[in-house]
Amino acid sequence: MSRYLARRGFLALFVIFGVTLITFVISHVVPADPVVAYLGDHAPPDLVVKVRAQLGLDRPLPEQYVIYLGGLIRGQLGVSIMDQRPVSTDIAEYLPATIELSTFAMLFAILIGIPTGVVSALHKDRWPDQFSRIFALGGVTLPVFYVALLLLGVFYFALGILPGPGQLSTYTAPPPRITGMVAVDAVLAGNWWAFGDALRHLVLPSFVLGYASAGLITRMSRSSLLEVMRQDYVRTARAKGVRERRVVIRHGLRNALLPTVTVIGLTYGSLLSGAVLTETIFSWPGIGRYATNSVTSVDVPAVLGVTLVIAIIYSLANLVVDVLYAYLDPQIRYT
């Protein structure tokens, strides 16, 4: 296993190097000027020239890339043009909010997706199955911003039972920042009011973000459970007189979970990187918002930093999924 992990880690390095090169080239050939984006349209041309030199953007592209790689090797992601802080500081500030949101979204997706998939498989082609199909289809096809605005309109604007955008209400004092995840920090500070407020604020955005994944998980658990339930050992278990619930959970579900875990792992990676719209609508200060801001303001170091972090997250998610395979399926062993 350790040899396998080392090989995967080595391969991931190549992937990450490729990502930096592609992102670097793309972000430097777009026909927009990061210096003008930073200084604003009113900046006189001589100021643009001066700041371009201060940022080192007047140097040849290969030289800029070598400087960037040199920084990466020393563990530096560069300095953001827009807020003039190290990109690593920015990412450390924004990533926890996204991890918090994505984790809750994943929990929603699993808690909704797997039971719905199971019910759907056990009642194949009957109304619970049709209902779950519509639910799953909605998750995969409805645009995130539409679902977000619709749910905000119903639960916040019309009914007022869930809070609006943001992580906390205006009149809730934020807990001291420890992990950067407000709900976790509130618990660590023993501030239960802030914890409750943070959880309430998490409900809508995590549901919206998790809905698409819930749809995928529903469909995946349904189809793999149907597949498993046709296997001989399930028939044997039933023949032995094992109770149906036990057959489904012990013999069916555990085996059916394998492909579902793949979906969950990959979806978690995409949740972390794909929270852009949800974070925008719910004013969630996560990496998605940071990425959007960086892209729209042509903040090249920030874009490179975010892309790199997302690439690492994806590589890790893939690795975790593969390792989980071995855990869930004793037949799989890595060497």
Added chain:
Amino acid sequence: MRRLVVGMVVGLLVALVWGGTPGRSAPVYGPQQTIVVANDISDAVSLDPQLAYEFASTIADHWMYATLVQFPVGDLTHVRPEVAQSWDVSKDAKTYTFHLRHGIKFSSGNTLTAADVIYTFERVVNLPKDPASWLITQMGIDAKNVDQSVTAPDPYTIVIALPEAFSPGAFLSIMANPVVGIVDSKTVKAHVTNGDWGSAWLNDHSAGSGPYELVAWTRLVSIELTANLNYNLGPAPSIKRVVWPNIMESTVQRDALFRGDADIAEGLSASQLASLKGNPRFTVMQTPDLSMTYLGMDVKNVPAFTKVQVLQAVKWAIDYDGIIKDLLAGNGIPLQGVIPKGLFGYDPSLPYHHDPARAKALLQEAGFPNGFTADLLAGTGQAAGGISAGDLAAKIKDDLGQVGITANIRQVASDQMYSTYRAQKTQMVLANWSVDYPDPDDFAKPFGDYTQKSLAWRLQWYNDPLAKLVDEAGSMQNTPQRSALYKQINNTETMEGPFAMLYQPMVSLAVSDRVQGLRFDPVNGIDFATLVKK
């Protein structure tokens, strides 16, 4: 038993989530002393007053940092004393002497003296990568000469000696800009790290003498100010806490306003504002913004635009009323000169209206009876006044199409649009220009003086007599002669210029009926110091 435990855990969680009363751990100031302004504040880059150049950060800095002079809210034609109680201007408009008030306190409790003003100017010209620095360096003050240009003969007098004459009106309006918001030099110097002039520290703290100080700027989340308890430049404000939660989506801003989570929404679209009118719970307050949206025509890249008749034909072809009434739903007012309403030198005359027949006749006269084709560059986002830039471009295309001019719309991200525009590579461009400092010079120069390498230069319109006139008007005080010069400048621009002014957008606020006595203008923003909340 297991079910009972699970039930209890779930019940406890639900009780925690729904039963928590957020107010219990609220800060000292409650809703009556707090104003929440829903807006998109993602543009904030720095809260250091000498670095801030974006809308969100300059407005926050405006309320934290007092300046030598200030514009009264609602009157942007005359400055009033603030930190300086009086000032003298030399006859050659090169030397300005400010006499400072005694006993002004910073939020730290330190007393403001001339040393703080000098340190403030040193910061502006020395901070690297400063987007706002050009406001000061354009007057000839830079890192090399700041020691000689800004001096203090005594602790309560500041003398600013400029190498060249600069319009007193423009100079004083720049002195009211947060770029020279006076910082507490003792406090800031104590927080300098790696020669950064205390800039990193000033992003998360404030060191000013304005009515408010910074509680926290959580990037992309909110900016929060609280009353400066040492404020002694005016009466203590009744509003003790100001919060700008960062809400990008205008629909969500409106929801927050309706739910009472926000008291003011600042970024609603034209149609959302129109739907609020008539609702007794809210007031829509509007004032003309100091900006304009225009159609620029490059006089070199498109041969037809070398003819003045063609430029005029475009101006006659545009349906100004349709844009203002139908697209903007009243969220804009007509403007055809280069100086917006609200500033000295504004010319209310509207020489052009929608007259396709006249436009066609002019095209014929210019030798283009069958019209011509040109690209129309527009941004992908919003145009000023809360409408889509794409909708506005489509309207212009339609209007020009009626007189035979084919406009091929090219919509690109605004950064790309401005890069192309700044490189003199456009044919037609749909853009906006807004105020840096409230003086006509801030508009006449970019639109008229190509030597500034601003808007006139970008459209390759090199009009030497006009540039001279703009320069002359810029160096004058607000006298009838200055007004006459701006009239002449406006006249040349409207008759010969490559800019078809489309409208002056409104700044619109949707305000809850809990808020009373609200005053605002496009430079000071909302006057938090005088409003009250029920």
